[in-house]
Amino acid sequence: MWPCTAESMGYGSHHMAHIGTGTQATGLRPAGPRLLASTGALLFTPIGWVMDAIADAGFSGAEVVLSHQRDSRSPTMINGFARQTGLDVPVAHGPYMVVLRRVLGADYRTKTRRSLERVQAFGAHTLVAHAPFRWERTARRWLAEGHALSAGAEAGVTFAMENLYPWRGRAFSSVVTPADLSAYPDVVFDTSHFAVAGVDLLQAWETLAPRVCHIHLSDNLGAGSDDHAPIGSGVLPLQRLLHRVSEWGYAGTITLELDCRGHMETREALVAFLARERVKAEALLSGLSYEEAAALHPEIGHTGWRGEVPT
16 A cells, blocks of 8 residues: 555655656647546555646546545545646546445445536536446436436536446446447447457447547457556557547547556656556557657557557
8 A cells, every 4th residue: 555644645746757748748749639547546545646646647637536535535635636736637437336336325326416416526527437237227227218317417517328348258237339338428438348348449439439428548458357458568459549539530538547556666657657658648649650659759668569450
């Protein structure tokens, strides 16, 4: 566990040397989408510390996961951390994961209403939601009748549905495929989840692009797990996907939702990892290939193709 005194967390310090912070430093042309980093990979680390690290990695915003941590659900605390770090929070993720099943209530309808209230108070514009499990028939009917969308509209928040994936061959979620997502006007496109579900990423984008309001970006190692691998380290055609996202004119938000466990030996290591992944995403969105990005930015390393085919 990270130390959690105010001094050891270093809130607001931002003394790290950023890797390629922003378009001017990277030499890339401006990209339409806005890149965020998620607090979700560090659920048990004090959220103010996490937001400070995200800021030092060169991001201007974060996607906050409403979690067991009281501070993550407190508008006063989140807005305070945002002011201290210079971040804003345009997107928040509801506590729909199994590990968070009792956060903000076990009932799906109550959880959704309470999440929307907090997202509104954060000043965020999007709530990332998961669909009810298949056996939660009352909640599924409530969702199908449009109550979540109505509650979001009243709060001025977009209720956006994220695709999930089968577990051990069984689809417990009622939203896994692009066809499942077609029932929702606003969707969250999760690349690693589609990989686990065996969905072709590029076909999914062609089908869903008009509905996508947010993207969860990571690679996948192709072993059937939701591993949220670093960009370029797995089997997903992220170069082609991000080129198409940019060519399509997508101007929404993209959160780098990454497994950070291999980069937690020091704060500096975590910040450097997040900064490298940000630069990779910026490069691919600008139209560069992996090789061109690595040549322009040697600090990100050349992570290989592993199934990627040049465009």
